[in-house]
Amino acid sequence: MGAIGMNCKRCDNEEDPFSALAVRSKLPTEEKTLLERLEGRWVRKDGQEMGEVIGAQGMLRWSKDPADPLEEEEFYQDHRDELLEMLRGNQAKLQPRSEGGVGLLNQGATCYMNSLLQSLFNIPEFRLAVYQFEYLPELHGDPSRCIPLQLQRLFAELQLSRSSAISTKELTTACGFTGRDAMEQHDVQELCRVLFDALERSSSMLAEVIRDLYSGKVMHYTRCAEERQGRVYESRRPASYMDLQVPIQDCKSLEEALRQLVKPTLLSGDNQWLCEELGEKVDAFIGTTIDTLPKILCLQLLRFIFDVQLMRRKKLSDSLAIPLELDVNCLGHEGSYELSAVCLHSGTAHGGHYHAFIRDLHSGVWKDANDSRVHILGQRQCEALFAAEASGPVLYSSDAYFLLYRKTGMPTPDLQVMVPPRLSRPILAENQRLTLLQRAFELHRRLVEVKIHLPSSAPLLQRRYFSQQLAGLVEEEEEEEVPAVFFSSLDSRPEKILERALKSFAELDRKHLDLQALSSARLWHFDPLRGVAKSLFAGASSGGYGGRVELVLQTQGPEPCAEPHTGELLLLVLWPSGQRLSLQHTTTVPWCKVVKQEDENCKAAASGLTPPETLQPEAAADSSDDELPDIFDSAMPVRPSGPKPSTLADVRSAAAKLWNLPLEATVLVALTGMQAGQEIEGDEVTLQECGLSPDDILCVEQRLDGGWGLPQR
Numbered sequence: 046m047g048a049i050g051m052n053c054k055r056c057d058n059e060e061d062p063f064s065a066l067a068v069r070s071k072l073p074t075e076e077k078t079l080l081e082r083l084e085g086r087w088v089r090k091d092g093q094e095m096g097e098v099i100g101a102q103g104m105l106r107w108s109k110d111p112a113d114p115l116e117e118e119e120f121y122q123d124h125r126d127e128l129l130e131m132l133r134g135n136q137a138k139l140q141p142r143s144e145g146g147v148g149l150l151n152q153g154a155t156c157y158m159n160s161l162l163q164s165l166f167n168i169p170e171f172r173l174a175v176y177q178f179e180y181l182p183e184l185h186g187d188p189s190r191c192i193p194l195q196l197q198r199l200f201a202e203l204q205l206s207r208s209s210a211i212s213t214k215e216l217t218t219a220c221g222f223t224g225r226d227a228m229e230q231h232d233v234q235e236l237c238r239v240l241f242d243a244l245e246r247s248s249s250m251l252a253e254v255i256r257d258l259y260s261g262k263v264m265h266y267t268r269c270a271e272e273r274q275g276r277v278y279e280s281r282r283p284a285s286y287m288d289l290q291v292p293i294q295d296c297k298s299l300e301e302a303l304r305q306l307v308k309p310t311l312l313s314g315d316n317q318w319l320c321e322e323l324g325e326k327v328d329a330f331i332g333t334t335i336d337t338l339p340k341i342l343c344l345q346l347l348r349f350i351f352d353v354q355l356m357r358r359k360k361l362s363d364s365l366a367i368p369l370e371l372d373v374n375c376l377g378h379e380g381s382y383e384l385s386a387v388c389l390h391s392g393t394a395h396g397g398h399y400h401a402f403i404r405d406l407h408s409g410v411w412k413d414a415n416d417s418r419v420h421i422l423g424q425r426q427c428e429a430l431f432a433a434e435a436s437g438p439v440l441y442s443s444d445a446y447f448l449l450y451r452k453t454g455m456p457t458p459d460l461q462v463m464v465p466p467r468l469s470r471p472i473l474a475e476n477q478r479l480t481l482l483q484r485a486f487e488l489h490r491r492l493v494e495v496k497i498h499l500p501s502s503a504p505l506l507q508r509r510y511f512s513q514q515l516a517g518l519v520e521e522e523e524e525e526e527v528p529a530v531f532f533s534s535l536d537s538r539p540e541k542i543l544e545r546a547l548k549s550f551a552e553l554d555r556k557h558l559d560l561q562a563l564s565s566a567r568l569w570h571f572d573p574l575r576g577v578a579k580s581l582f583a584g585a586s587s588g589g590y591g592g593r594v595e596l597v598l599q600t601q602g603p604e605p606c607a608e609p610h611t612g613e614l615l616l617l618v619l620w621p622s623g624q625r626l627s628l629q630h631t632t633t634v635p636w637c638k639v640v641k642q643e644d645e646n647c648k649a650a651a652s653g654l655t656p657p658e659t660l661q662p663e664a665a666a667d668s669s670d671d672e673l674p675d676i677f678d679s680a681m682p683v684r685p686s687g688p689k690p691s692t693l694a695d696v697r698s699a700a701a702k703l704w705n706l707p708l709e710a711t712v713l714v715a716l717t718g719m720q721a722g723q724e725i726e727g728d729e730v731t732l733q734e735c736g737l738s739p740d741d742i743l744c745v746e747q748r749l750d751g752g753w754g755l756p757q758r
Contacts, residue, residue, distance in 0.1 A: 114536040117488055118535050118536070121485055121489065124481060124482060127482065128482055135212065137150060137208055137211070137417055138208040138209075138211075139483055140486075141207060141209060142207045142208060142209060143209060143418070143420060144420070145412045145413075145419035145421045146203065146412065146414075146419045147203050147208060147209065147211055147419065148210035148211075148414065148416060148418050149162060149163065149213055149417065150210050150211065150213065150417050151416040151417065152227040152228075153227045153228040154228050154230040155213060155217065155227055156230070156416055157230055157231055157232065157388075158231075158233075159414070159416050160389075160399040161233050161236055161237055161401075161447070162199070162213070163203075163401050163403060163414040164401050164403060164414075164449055166200055166203050166204075167386055167403050167405070167406070168341060168449070168451075169406065169457065171254065171255075171258060172200055174254035174255075175193065175197045175200055176201070176464060177250065178193040178194070178197055178247075178251060180193075180194045185247065189218060189219060190218075190219050192216070192240075192243045192244065192247060193251060194219075195215045195216045196216060196244070197468065198215065198468060199215070199216050201468040201469065201472055202472060204464060205476065206476065206479075207480060207483070208479060210416075210417035210418075230397075233388050233390075233446065234345040234446075234447050237343065238287060238288070241255050241287060258339060258340050258341045259287050259288075259343060260339055261285065261286055261335065261338050261339040262283060262284070262285050262286075263286055263335055263336060264281055264284075264336055265281070265282045265283075265284060265332075265333050266280065266331070266334065267318050267329050267330070268280075268330050269318075269327050269328070270311065270330055271327075271328065273323060278327075287343060288345050288447075289306065289335075289343070290345050290347055291305075291306050292305055292347045293347060293363070294347075296365065298365065298368075299365060299367050299448075300372070300375045302365070303375045304375045306333070307332065307334060309330035309332030310330065310332060311330055312328065312329045313328045318331070334377065335376045335378065338373060338378055338380075338452075340451070340455055341385070341449060341450070342449070342450040342452070343448070343449055344447070344448040344450070345446070345447055345448075346445060346446055346447070346448070348360050348362075348446055349394050357394075358395070359394050360390075360392075360393055360394040362443045362444075365443070365445060367439065367441075367442060367445055367448065368384070368434075368437060368438070368439050369431065369438045369440065370382070370383055370437050370438075371383075371450055380452070380453065382450035383404075383450065383451050383452075384440070384448065384449075384450055385403070385406070386401055386448070387401060387440065387448055388400075388445075388446055389401065389442065389444040400414060400415040401414045401415075402422075402430075406451075410422070411427055488535055491535055491537075492534070492535060492592065493534050493537045493594060494531070494533050494592065494594075495531070495533070495534055495542060495546070495596065496529055496530070496593070496594070496595045497529060497546045497549075497595075497596045497597070498527065498573065498595075498596070499529065499550070499597075500597065500598060500599065500600060501528060502527045502528055502576070502597065503571075503576045503577070503578070503597060505525050505527050505576070506574070506575070506576030507575065507576035507577075508576075509524065509576075510576060514717075515618065515742065530546060530549040530550060532546075532549060537584050539568060539582050539583060542568060542584075543567070546568070546596075546598065565600065566599060567581065567598075567599045568597070568598060568599070569581055569582055569596060569597050569599055571596050573595055578597050582596050617699075617703070617742075617743050617744075617745050618716065618743070618744050618745065691731065692732075693726075693728055693735065696713060696732070700713070700743075706747050710747045710748045711746075711748075712745070713743045714744040714746060715737065715741060715742070715743060716742040716743065717741050717742045718741040719736045720735065720736055720737065725737070725743065
């Protein structure tokens with residue numbers, strides 16, 4: 046922490062104060078011009094305002110009004126490269142400023158600094174003084190090492206930037222922080238003292254303002270408990286302070302803790318005071334009186350103490366009642382102070398996290414400044430946070446650590462503190478760039494990644510899936526390339542996706558696609574693992590990251606197309622002993638994907654199970670091994686309405702009809718899964734009740750005299 050000082054060369058009917066009109070009327074001329082130019086292009090349509098100006102600096106909240114897809118696509122492509130470059134860096138700039146304000150990025154363990162800086166920024170007198178600092182190269186040296194200069198740049202960004210959060214890297218560099226320092230958490234009160242000291246040594250103007258706002262005077266005294274020789278001997282030592290350290294142990298309220306602060310302590314016995322004037326030790330009272338109170342009263346609650354029994358530091362987590370309006374009569378003064386900010390520490394004496402509750406001086410709303418996120422507390426949150434007591438609202442907190450009170454009746458400067466043009470100009474220029482990039486980022490989040498397979502991809506992927514399921518049981522085949530196209534699209538409407546897909550497919554080898562059938566083409570959601578179409582594509586959902594859809598193109602065949610199978614899939618294998626299965630061709634039967642070997646005694650099928658009466662096994666005879674039929678073969682029956690879990694009786698019936706086996710002699714044996722090697726028995730039990738999953742393989746055998754085996758043909 047000491048490194049920071051080494052570079053000191055340094056209401057319902059009232060108008061909403063945050064409404065678009067109220068805010069715009071208070072904007073500097075440069076900002077008004079910028080907003081008018083941007084609104085004319087982006088947030089106005091047919092003369093109606095489609096966007097909203099948020100916050101005191103006029104942040105734009107984009108309208109949800111639909112725009113021209115072609116214009117959006119053109120705009121996105123114009124800014125795509127710059128957007129992707131920013132995505133590799135500070136992505137917080139791509140998030141718009143929240144209604145609560147701009148947050149501060151945490152460099153690792155700088156939450157204590159972020160909470161203090163947000164609290165100090167909320168004091169307009171201090172902010173104005175920082176803006177009035179004039180940097181002189183011959184006096185202050187390297188600008189990157191000048192703390193007041195970097196602080197005023199940070200404050201200007203907090204006031205004007207349209208980013209959701211900004212970095213404190215430049216300020217910590219000026220303070221002499223290294224990467225390791227940023228990863229070590231320090232005390233927020235210690236930082237406040239060191240920062241004020243650095244600012245005071247850098248500028249006499251800042252030193253005067255800091256003393257005027259934050260400095261008070263105390264008198265430390267030691268006084269004889271009894272009168273001696275007609276007088277009361279005492280020792281007095283005046284001192285100034287920037288904050289008061291308030292002991293809170295065994296205290297229920299802040300007022301009680303402040304009374305404890307000024308309560309004298311008796312020195313007696315071995316702790317007697319040595320009075321130099323008397324030349325002897327006497328009983329005495331030692332204490333502190335508060336002579337003057339500053340305009341901004343900073344209080345450090347002594348939550349971290351040393352436990353002499355455990356011989357280690359510990360944190361006092363007792364709840365303390367903190368009034369929103371503090372009567373300073375407990376300190377021997379008249380008047381009151383209003384709570385302006387609270388820095389809270391959650392955790393232990395060895396580490397934790399800081400954030401701050403801050404009251405907006407103009408609107409009176411409370412904000413929670415938590416690193417990069419600053420949001421306004423709603424009415425319910427405030428009701429839960431502040432208890433209504435007879436004396437006024439009270440904050441009960443076991444984490445409150447550093448308090449900033451503002452003197453009641455103190456005139457409040459205009460919140461629209463004019464930022465010096467030398468600071469505002471680059472920020473306004475950056476805002477103009479960020480406004481465009483934030484719009485591009487909104488479009489980027491709607492971007493949908495699309496992968497579309499050709500119809501011929503389905504049987505290839507089915508065979509690949511079967512091969513993986515039957516690894517070691519089938520002859521390995523060289524994997525064929527699965528034809529597909531990839532592209533990204535802002536327009537997720539089915540007709541636009543299809544139009545773009547057809548243009549992409551037109552560039553492929555035409556042997557993969559019958560171009561004459563494209564007039565009736567449709568897109569279906571596709572499971573590439575199993576090679577199964579699932580449902581008709583009706584458009585992709587937009588919003589969020591990583592939007593992706595995988596589709597398959599359907600072209601109209603000689604017969605009308607039926608709905609693809611979306612039910613259960615189970616791999617059934619008819620396996621002749623002593624032989625290896627070979628996946629050479631794939632054909633389609635009702636609710637079944639069949640893999641044949643030249644030997645008619647060996648077949649493997651992934652069966653889509655339905656009640657037995659809906660199966661049409663004779664369709665298998667119409668399939669030829671010499672061609673790869675459309676996966677949307679018209680021989681498929683219409684799927685029964687309503688879900689119906691498949692039972693073992695359904696599986697056995699489907700297998701018997703598929704291979705023309707006697708139903709009563711058909712046996713199912715699990716090849717994989719928990720039941721591997723066992724006969725699966727039962728009729729009305731479901732596959733799940735038997736411990737089977739869709740990825741399991743069942744071997745279909747025929748019960749013969751003396752055992753199981755294949756039927757003799």
